[in-house]
Amino acid sequence: MADDGMLLNFSIPDSGILNKPVFKGGTWRDRRTAKKAADNWHNKASGRPGGAAGPKQPSSANRTELGERTRRASRSPVHEEPAERQVKRPRVSGEFRPSARQQAEEADFRPQSEANVTKKPGEKQSMSKGGRQIVSSLFSYNPASTTKPAANAEVEDDAPIEPSNAPLTSDLDTFTSLGLSTPLAAHLLNKMDLKAPTAIQKAAISQLIKDDSDAFVQAETGSGKTLAYLLPIVQRLMELSTNMKKSKVDEAVQRNSGLFAIILAPTRELSKQIATVLENLLRCAHWLVAGTVIGGEKKKSEKARLRKGLNILVATPGRLVDHLEHTEALDVSNVRWLVLDEGDRLMELGFEQEIQKIIGNLNNRMKAKKDEASQIPGLPNRRTTVLCSATMKMDVERLGQISLKDAVHIRPDPAAADEKPGDNQDGRTFFAPAQLKQSYAVVAPKLRLVTLISFLKRSFARKGSVMKAIVFLSCADSVDFHFDILTSELEGGAHRTKEVKEVEEGENKQPDAIFPKSSKSGKAQQSDPTKLTITRAVSSVLSPKTHSVRTYRLHGSLQQSIRTATLSQYAKDSEPALLLATDVASRGLDVPNVDLVIEFDPAFAREDHLHRIGRTARAGRDGRACIFLMPGCEEGYVDVLKSDRKDSEAGVHIARQGAEEILKKGLITSGVQKDKNAYMDKATDLQLAVERWALASPARLESARRAYQSHVRAYATHVAPERKYFDIKQLHLGHLAKAFALRERPSGMKVPGLRTGAGRESKAPAKVRGISGPDQAKSRKADLELPEDIEAEAAKMRKAVRAREKFMRHSGMADEFNLG
Ligand SMILES: Nc1ncnc2c1ncn2[C@@H]1O[C@H](COP(=O)(O)OP(=O)(O)OP(=O)(O)O)[C@@H](O)[C@H]1O
Numbered sequence: 001m002a003d004d005g006m007l008l009n010f011s012i013p014d015s016g017i018l019n020k021p022v023f024k025g026g027t028w029r030d031r032r033t034a035k036k037a038a039d040n041w042h043n044k045a046s047g048r049p050g051g052a053a054g055p056k057q058p059s060s061a062n063r064t065e066l067g068e069r070t071r072r073a074s075r076s077p078v079h080e081e082p083a084e085r086q087v088k089r090p091r092v093s094g095e096f097r098p099s100a101r102q103q104a105e106e107a108d109f110r111p112q113s114e115a116n117v118t119k120k121p122g123e124k125q126s127m128s129k130g131g132r133q134i135v136s137s138l139f140s141y142n143p144a145s146t147t148k149p150a151a152n153a154e155v156e157d158d159a160p161i162e163p164s165n166a167p168l169t170s171d172l173d174t175f176t177s178l179g180l181s182t183p184l185a186a187h188l189l190n191k192m193d194l195k196a197p198t199a200i201q202k203a204a205i206s207q208l209i210k211d212d213s214d215a216f217v218q219a220e221t222g223s224g225k226t227l228a229y230l231l232p233i234v235q236r237l238m239e240l241s242t243n244m245k246k247s248k249v250d251e252a253v254q255r256n257s258g259l260f261a262i263i264l265a266p267t268r269e270l271s272k273q274i275a276t277v278l279e280n281l282l283r284c285a286h287w288l289v290a291g292t293v294i295g296g297e298k299k300k301s302e303k304a305r306l307r308k309g310l311n312i313l314v315a316t317p318g319r320l321v322d323h324l325e326h327t328e329a330l331d332v333s334n335v336r337w338l339v340l341d342e343g344d345r346l347m348e349l350g351f352e353q354e355i356q357k358i359i360g361n362l363n364n365r366m367k368a369k370k371d372e373a374s375q376i377p378g379l380p381n382r383r384t385t386v387l388c389s390a391t392m393k394m395d396v397e398r399l400g401q402i403s404l405k406d407a408v409h410i411r412p413d414p415a416a417a418d419e420k421p422g423d424n425q426d427g428r429t430f431f432a433p434a435q436l437k438q439s440y441a442v443v444a445p446k447l448r449l450v451t452l453i454s455f456l457k458r459s460f461a462r463k464g465s466v467m468k469a470i471v472f473l474s475c476a477d478s479v480d481f482h483f484d485i486l487t488s489e490l491e492g493g494a495h496r497t498k499e500v501k502e503v504e505e506g507e508n509k510q511p512d513a514i515f516p517k518s519s520k521s522g523k524a525q526q527s528d529p530t531k532l533t534i535t536r537a538v539s540s541v542l543s544p545k546t547h548s549v550r551t552y553r554l555h556g557s558l559q560q561s562i563r564t565a566t567l568s569q570y571a572k573d574s575e576p577a578l579l580l581a582t583d584v585a586s587r588g589l590d591v592p593n594v595d596l597v598i599e600f601d602p603a604f605a606r607e608d609h610l611h612r613i614g615r616t617a618r619a620g621r622d623g624r625a626c627i628f629l630m631p632g633c634e635e636g637y638v639d640v641l642k643s644d645r646k647d648s649e650a651g652v653h654i655a656r657q658g659a660e661e662i663l664k665k666g667l668i669t670s671g672v673q674k675d676k677n678a679y680m681d682k683a684t685d686l687q688l689a690v691e692r693w694a695l696a697s698p699a700r701l702e703s704a705r706r707a708y709q710s711h712v713r714a715y716a717t718h719v720a721p722e723r724k725y726f727d728i729k730q731l732h733l734g735h736l737a738k739a740f741a742l743r744e745r746p747s748g749m750k751v752p753g754l755r756t757g758a759g760r761e762s763k764a765p766a767k768v769r770g771i772s773g774p775d776q777a778k779s780r781k782a783d784l785e786l787p788e789d790i791e792a793e794a795a796k797m798r799k800a801v802r803a804r805e806k807f808m809r810h811s812g813m814a815d816e817f818n819l820g
Pocket residue numbers: 167194195196197198201219220221222223224225226227390587588589590614618619
């Protein structure tokens with residue numbers, strides 16, 4: 001993306017040389033309003049009497065807003081276009097080419113000295129001294145898109161697609177036909193509403209029930225992998241119990257009969273989710289007892305639980321190692337099933353060492369007890385290890401080497417089962433569910449925020465069309481910033497003052513907070529994200545008149561208890577609900593009825609993207625996913641989206657949406673509009689409201705800046721093969737700032753907690769200083785205070801992120817990129 005056309009808010013010189021604009025067209029009332037406003041502004045800028053601020057300059061915020069307001073006030077159905085207003089606009093392209101009328105309007109209300117500047121494409125922006133652009137309009141200077149919608153998009157969109165992760169429909173495919181006992185199958189049907197197995201369940205259950213071989217289970221998101229390994233274990237333990245009864249060793253298996261199975265998961269959330277499914281399952285075998293050791297509670301309570309006895313244990317690797325080393329009561333000599341769930345994530349988070357320790361410990365204890373006569377008839381002689389992963393990358397192969405011996409590869413499609421971990425290094429064995437409808441929205445950086453809001457407004461407009469949606473963002477700061485915007489009253493006027501007051505007093509304004517009380521003040525919350533206590537609030541911006549939409553936030557910097565409660569409330573919410581989240585919510589989480597996933601910030605790697613969109617379209621249900629891409633190199637990512645689907649070679653259709661279309665649908669709600677550009681006014685109003693909101697308090701402004709900087713730094717950490725699509729050097733930093741409600745240029749930002757980098761010598765952006773070529777890129781980095789060698793810095797950051805993730809995971813905290 002080029003840098004020219006970056007219109008930002010520069011300070012007006014003390015000399016106040018601006019000429020007054022001439023107002024023509026419109027009704028006399030329009031002209032009077034516009035003239036009055038411009039006079040006021042002119043007086044303020046030049047320090048003349050009559051300007052309330054005297055010699056003080058108006059803030060850039062007020063100037064910009066005034067310019068916008070004045071411009072809109074001058075609009076009229078019959079608008080004359082005087083000759084002197086025919087200013088040629090450079091680099092206006094794509095869907096937002098302003099009409100001649102809009103160009104004239106913009107020219108009208110720019111200072112005269114600038115309005116007379118004619119700029120041709122490719123030409124440097126020449127500006128007369130003192131005459132400077134003051135308004136960054138949403139709809140001009142946006143980069144051109146390189147993609148086009150497919151010709152028969154709508155027809156293809158409605159074509160029914162056979163779900164790829166649904167329960168099987170043949171009468172022959174029942175749980176009993178796979179070897180599960182009648183009571184267990186009846187429990188699945190009557191209590192858990194599960195009528196038939198999915199393809200991966202069919203393959204895994206029939207294998208694991210009859211055989212003690214190790215297994216590598218691989219299937220797409222939402223295909224029921226959890227039950228695929230839990231059901232055979234429960235079935236085998238029920239059989240053990242029957243054996244014991246028959247041989248009159250004991251009544252049946254009881255909690256103190258021994259620990260037979262351990263399930264390891266990478267995060268506490270996932271462990272809890274697995275434990276909940278297991279609990280439901282064990283309601284038909286109440287003598288079997290399951291429990292968790294996942295941290296987040298006192299070790300003493302976990303020890304007490306282990307002492308009382310458990311038959312199945314769900315654990316995180318770090319905590320289990322701790323108990324293996326320090327809890328005598330934990331006897332693992334009878335463990336005959338070990339499951340490593342989300343294997344790729346376990347490796348990514350650096351749990352290799354812990355897993356090695358666990359396996360070594362299990363082997364030693366089993367060996368030590370081998371010679372003793374088993375008290376449990378039917379207990380297998382060897383331990384079965386099951387590794388579950390959606391992907392088959394190198395690190396999964398490594399985990400396989402550590403944990404598996406002569407493993408059987410179990411896949412839903414028996415033809416693909418011959419592939420071995422590592423056979424396909426580019427991860428192309430991992431696909432999105434076939435029924436998931438995917439689209440991409442091409443949105444210029446300046447329009448990102450208003451387009452996101454419009455998209456969500458439209459999605460939640462009719463109650464029931466979307467019940468649950470998830471928006472993925474790149475970092476925790478950005479989640480907090482967007483949460484605050486969506487849960488605030490945006491319009492100016494009466495409540496604006498109230499809002500400011502509340503924030504300044506440290507009160508949090510959300511009307512419907514679920515975790516409202518903490519001794520910490522709102523100010524403390526603002527500066528320390530781990531102190532945040534409010535994670536749910538009604539979104540006044542998104543709620544239509546008929547119903548309310550609740551917004552939730554989730555990221556790794558929140559306290560564990562708050563994360564758990566937030567997730568559980570979101571999952572249970574029976575009203576329309578939106579979750580703003582980082583990648584902490586991307587893996588394995590199973591929230592019912594998620595209809596829509598929006599990747600507002602694209603994932604850092606294709607696998608993460610597939611896990612994110614896999615939160616919808618689960619177990620055969622419908623789902624939609626949309627990714628926001630910026631015009632230019634990001635649009636190349638569409639090829640990656642196409643490869644998400646198994647049938648991609650058949651030319652699968654991925655729908656394209658333009659920002660214009662989204663804005664129209666989301667912002668123009670009442671019937672036919674005479675003015676086809678009415679959506680532009682609405683979008684501008686919305687943008688101004690957001691900017692006003694941010695300017696109303698220093699805390700908000702700081703949060704916007706922090707979000708902006710964290711976002712840009714996160715952008716630098718896309719994986720190497722995908723950096724051609726997400727190239728930080730192509731990022732238009734000035735335009736992007738607008739999507740964070742910032743009116744000021746990025747340079748000189750001081751954000752507490754963030755390192756400052758090189759070059760702060762010049763205050764004017766590169767283009768204005770007449771710098772181009774490599775120097776321009778250099779200068780742009782300096783504008784943002786980014787380091788000179790962004791590539792090296794990005795590599796360093798990626799390494800640090802991994803180390804940080806590992807550290808955070810071990811201490812039970814964040815597990816995603818949380819900058820700042
Ligand atoms: N046989 C079945 N019939 C209907 N629904 C099922 C069946 N098995 C599992 N489900 C449901 O499918 C959903 C997804 O299951 P699960 O979380 O185990 O998927 P997964 O393959 O582990 O997904 P991910 O890779 O995203 O973790 C759950 O809500 C579960 O209740």
